[in-house]
Amino acid sequence: MAQAADGRKGRKARLVNEPAGLDRDTLLRAYRDMLLIRRFEEKAGQLYGMGLIGGFCHLYIGQEAVVVGLQLALKQGDEVITSYRDHGHMLATGMEARGVMAELTGRSGGYSRGKGGSMHMFSREKNFFGGHGIVGAQVSLGTGLAFSNAYRGNDNVSVTYFGDGASNQGQVFESFNLAALLKLPVIFVIENNKYGMGTSVERATASHDLSQNGAPWGIASLQVDGMDVDAVKHAADIATAHCRAGKGPFLLEMKTYRYRGHSMSDPGRYRSREEIQKMRSERDCIEAARHKLAAFDVDEAEIKRIDDEVKAIVQDAADFAQTSPEPDPSELWTDILKEG
Amino acid sequence: MSIISYMEAARQALAEEMRRDKLVWAVGEDLGRGGVFGQYRGLVEEFGPERISDAPISEAAILGASVGAAMMGTRPVVEMRFSDFALCAVDELVNQAAKARFMFGGQTRVPLVVREPIGMWRSSAAQHSQSLESWYAHIPGLVVACPSTPADNKGMLKAAIRCDDPVVYMEHKNLWPLEGEVPEGDHVVPFGVARTVRPGKDITIVSWSAQVHVCARAADVLAGQGIEAELIDLRTLWPWDQQAVLESAARTGRLLVAHEAVQVGGFGAEIAAFVAERLGIKVRRLGAPRAPIGYAPPVEDAVRISETMTVAAVRDMLGK
Ligand SMILES: Cc1ncc(C[n+]2csc(CCOP(=O)(O)OP(=O)(O)O)c2C)c(N)n1
Ligand SMILES: [Mg+2]
Numbered sequence A: 001m002a003q004a005a006d007g008r009k010g011r012k013a014r015l016v017n018e019p020a021g022l023d024r025d026t027l028l029r030a031y032r033d034m035l036l037i038r039r040f041e042e043k044a045g046q047l048y049g050m051g052l053i054g055g056f057c058h059l060y061i062g063q064e065a066v067v068v069g070l071q072l073a074l075k076q077g078d079e080v081i082t083s084y085r086d087h088g089h090m091l092a093t094g095m096e097a098r099g100v101m102a103e104l105t106g107r108s109g110g111y112s113r114g115k116g117g118s119m120h121m122f123s124r125e126k127n128f129f130g131g132h133g134i135v136g137a138q139v140s141l142g143t144g145l146a147f148s149n150a151y152r153g154n155d156n157v158s159v160t161y162f163g164d165g166a167s168n169q170g171q172v173f174e175s176f177n178l179a180a181l182l183k184l185p186v187i188f189v190i191e192n193n194k195y196g197m198g199t200s201v202e203r204a205t206a207s208h209d210l211s212q213n214g215a216p217w218g219i220a221s222l223q224v225d226g227m228d229v230d231a232v233k234h235a236a237d238i239a240t241a242h243c244r245a246g247k248g249p250f251l252l253e254m255k256t257y258r259y260r261g262h263s264m265s266d267p268g269r270y271r272s273r274e275e276i277q278k279m280r281s282e283r284d285c286i287e288a289a290r291h292k293l294a295a296f297d298v299d300e301a302e303i304k305r306i307d308d309e310v311k312a313i314v315q316d317a318a319d320f321a322q323t324s325p326e327p328d329p330s331e332l333w334t335d336i337l338k339e340g
Numbered sequence B: 001m002s003i004i005s006y007m008e009a010a011r012q013a014l015a016e017e018m019r020r021d022k023l024v025w026a027v028g029e030d031l032g033r034g035g036v037f038g039q040y041r042g043l044v045e046e047f048g049p050e051r052i053s054d055a056p057i058s059e060a061a062i063l064g065a066s067v068g069a070a071m072m073g074t075r076p077v078v079e080m081r082f083s084d085f086a087l088c089a090v091d092e093l094v095n096q097a098a099k100a101r102f103m104f105g106g107q108t109r110v111p112l113v114v115r116e117p118i119g120m121w122r123s124s125a126a127q128h129s130q131s132l133e134s135w136y137a138h139i140p141g142l143v144v145a146c147p148s149t150p151a152d153n154k155g156m157l158k159a160a161i162r163c164d165d166p167v168v169y170m171e172h173k174n175l176w177p178l179e180g181e182v183p184e185g186d187h188v189v190p191f192g193v194a195r196t197v198r199p200g201k202d203i204t205i206v207s208w209s210a211q212v213h214v215c216a217r218a219a220d221v222l223a224g225q226g227i228e229a230e231l232i233d234l235r236t237l238w239p240w241d242q243q244a245v246l247e248s249a250a251r252t253g254r255l256l257v258a259h260e261a262v263q264v265g266g267f268g269a270e271i272a273a274f275v276a277e278r279l280g281i282k283v284r285r286l287g288a289p290r291a292p293i294g295y296a297p298p299v300e301d302a303v304r305i306s307e308t309m310t311v312a313a314v315r316d317m318l319g320k
Helices: A024-049 A064-072 A087-092 A097-104 A137-152 A170-181 A229-244 A273-283 A285-295 A300-323 A329-333 B006-020 B043-047 B059-071 B085-103 B133-137 B150-162 B211-224 B242-252 B267-279 B297-301 B307-317
Strands: A003-006 A011-014 A079-082 A128-131 A158-163 A186-192 A220-225 A250-255 B002-005 B024-028 B052-054 B075-079 B113-115 B143-145 B167-169 B179-182 B195-198 B203-207 B229-233 B236-238 B254-262 B282-288
Touching (some): A024 A064, A024 A229, A064 A186, B006 B043, B006 B150, B043 B052, B085 B113, B133 B143, B195 B211, B203 B211, B211 B254, B211 B307, B267 B282
Parallel strands (some): B254 B282
Antiparallel strands (some): A003 A220, B195 B229
16 A cells, blocks of 8 residues: 655655554554544534534544554654644644643633634644644745754654645645755655545546655655554654655655545535445544454453543543633734734 | 525626626636535536636636636636635736736736635634735725625626726625625626715715625614714725715715724725825724734624724714
C-alpha cells in the first residue's frame, strides 16, 4: 500500500509496505488517543445538536489514525498546523480536551477564550499553530514554520496538514517550490478523505495521484493507508528522518475517510450510505487497533479501563465547557494591536 | 408580484438571464450541488454543467479565468460564496478586472459579476463574517452592489449581469431567508439609484445591505417618539446616488450613515464627508468597532450596530 516516489530521481520507487510494527504499549497509546478523538467528536456533535455549539463545526471522525500515527513519530519541538477540521490534531498534540471543548461552546475557558471557536484554536505550549478557516492558508504558514527551524538550525519538523480539496490552491504549489528550493524541514500531509465538501477528488483534481503533486519540485513522497495507524507511523518515521537529515520537504498522501458530513449542516447527498457503511465496517482504524491489541493478549479489562478513562475525560470536558463562563464583551478589545 | 425569498429572487434572476442570453454562465465551488446556500438550486439541471460550472477550490484561478473569459465577451457570474474567500483572488479582481478597460485604452471590457456574500451570520468567527464592501468601493473600475431586499436582489443581479464592467455583488448571508414581494419577469434595478425606504423630515439615515432593516426598525421606534427619520437604502456603493442623498440631507439638515462594516475607513466616511463638504450640515457615522469578529455570542454581538444604538445616535444628533 505504501508507495514511495523518490522525486529527486524523477521516478516512482516501490517502498516495502511494512508497518512500523508498533509494540504493545505504543499500540495501546494509539488506541487510546484515537478513541479519545472519536468520543470527543461524538460529544461535540451532541452538544452541537443541543445548540451549545454554534457556527461551523467540522468533525474528524474516521480520520483519527492519521494524526495519531503521525504524532507518534514526532518529538518535542516539532510544529503542527492544519485547517478548520482541527479538533483531532489538537487532542493528538496533547492539548486539553477541556480547553478545546470550551472553545467550541464559546466560553472563556477555551483555548482562544471563546473568540475563535471550532476553527480557530492555538497552543504555543503544544506547538499547535492553528486552526485556519481559509482553505489552503495554513500550507504556506507551515512552510514558514519550517523556515524558522532551518533558520535556527534546530532539527524540528513542521507537520503541515491540508485536505484533498485544499491541494488545488495555488499557494500549495508555491509552497512546494519554496520548500524544495530552500530544503525546508516540512512534512506536507494531504489528508485525502475523498471529498472537499460535496465535491469528490475525481471531480476536482486532474491529478489522480496526489502523492505525486510535489514531483515537479523533486519532493519525495509516500502514499499511505491512512486508516491504519501502524502504516501511518511507519511512513511518518521515514518522513521525519528525511526532514531531520536536512534533505528537504516530504509529502505524505493519507488515504482516509470522514464518516460524518463536511460540517454539521451537510445533507450528504453526494455519496451513498453504503459507501460510508463499508468504510466503517471494513476499515475503521479503532476497530483494527482493537483487533491487533487482542493479538498482544491485551484483555477485555484493559480495553475497558481505557474506554472508561476516555469517557471520563470527555464527560469532564463537556461539563467544563458548559460551566465555564462566557467571555465578557470587553474581550472584543483585547489582543488586536498594542494600541487597540 | 409574488412573495419569495432573497435567495430565490437571485436564483430566478440568474435563471432568467441565462435563458435570455446564451453568453451568461456561472462558475464556482459546489454550484452543481445548488451552491452552499442553495442559490443555484435546480440550475445545473436546466442549463447543464457547461453553464453551471463546478470548480475546484482555486479562487485565484476561478476569478482570473473568468476575467479572461469575460474579455472574450462571455458573461461569467463568479461565485466566491464568502467575501472572505474572495480575498484569495483580490489580484485578479483589483489589478486585472478593474484595470483592463482603462489600461488598454478601452479596447477590452470585463463584463463580470463576482458574487461575494458578506456579513455576520451565526457565530461564524473572524474569517467568515466580514463586510468588505468599502475595499472595492475604493477601487476605480469596479461597480459595487449591496442589495437589501428580495426585489432588489432580483433586479440588481439582473443589472449586474447586463453591466459591461466588473461588478462586485455583495449579498448578505443573513438575508437569504428574508421574504418579500418580487415583481415577476424582467425586473431590472438600475445602478446608482437609491431607494427611499421611508420619508421623514427630521434627519436622513443612509444605509445598505442588512443594516437597512436595523435602521428601519430604529426609524419605527423614533416615529413613536415623534422623530421622523428619512431612511435611504443606497443599494449600490459605486455608483452611488449622490443626488438623492444630497437632496434629502439638505431638506432634513442632518445625516447619519450606518453600516455593519468597520467604521474606520468605511464607506460611511465617504458619504459623510461628501455631504459635509457640500452642505456643511451635521453628519455622523455609525459602524462597527475596528476589531475582528468574535465567535462567542457576547463578543460577536459587541460589534453589531443595533437598533438601540441607531436610535440613540439619532436622538443625540437632534439634541434629545
Ligand atoms: C479559500 C476558501 N475557499 C472555500 C472555502 C469553503 N470551504 C471550506 S472547507 C471546504 C472544503 C475543503 O476540502 P478539503 O481540503 O478536502 O478538506 P476536508 O474538509 O475534506 O477536511 C471548502 C470549499 C474556504 N473556507 N476557503
Ligand atoms: Mg477532503
